[in-house]
Amino acid sequence: MNSQTKICQNCEKDFQIDPEDFEFYEKINVPPPTFCPECRMIRRMVVSNERSLYKISCGLCGKNIISMYHQKVSFPVYCIDCWQSDKWEAIQYGYNYNFSKSFFEQLFELKQKVPRIALLQQGNMANSEYTNRASNNNNCYLIFRANFNENCCYSHPINNSRDCFDCLNSQKSGVTHY
Ligand SMILES: [Zn+2]
Ligand SMILES: [Zn+2]
Incomplete structure (x- = not known):
């Protein structure tokens, strides 16, 4: 099948479906999409809000x-x-x-x-109310998918870290091991 240009049912912009996309949809037995890739991404992301508080x-x-x-x-x-x-x-x-x-x-x-x-938080949380999908954080702010952190801000996901800011996918950062 050739590439096809479709009009998104949501934003009404053009988008293209390539031959390998059609092969994939046929393989998993689903109809071709009626929303453009960006609108599909927005729909997937609104199902699970975690960072807008x-x-x-x-x-x-x-x-x-x-x-x-x-x-x-x-x-x-x-x-x-x-x-x-x-x-x-x-x-x-x-x-x-x-x-x-x-x-x-x-x-x-x-x-x-x-x-x-209201928020997915568990374990020992101290001074970390602006966090979500988070557990056992101390003195943290705006960190998400975050567990066992101390003094960390503006990061996602972050685990077992200390004194870290603006991190993406950080593990055990700022922690000295003896
Ligand atoms: Zn669209
Ligand atoms: Zn209440």
Whole structure:
């Protein structure tokens, strides 16, 4: 099959599909894309926000918190303490599967109702509230996918590091081993 130029259904710009792309789509048995590569990338990235943080209030205790979700989302967002507490029951959001509706339609409806945790943080966190997908950090700011760091800022991902700024994919940096 020859290269084809298509119009993106989203941004309405032209994009090209090459012969080897068509071969690949045929191999994995999916139709050719209707969105351009950039719009497809944006769609993939919005599914999992981790680096844009918002000030919101917890949907349960009302405390002002930092969250990876904007205040306008349709589902409740709970602070980490509330989400991990016994103050709410996840099972209360359960309902029977409806075989006359599609699975993804029902999954979408469910995801609009079930509370979500404001930030993914765990372990011993100290003075590191502006972090996400992070555990066991001390005195850190705006680091993501980050574990066991101290005095680190503006980095992604970063692990077991100390006194580091503006790092991309850093491991055990700034740490002296004896
Ligand atoms: Zn597009
Ligand atoms: Zn709360």
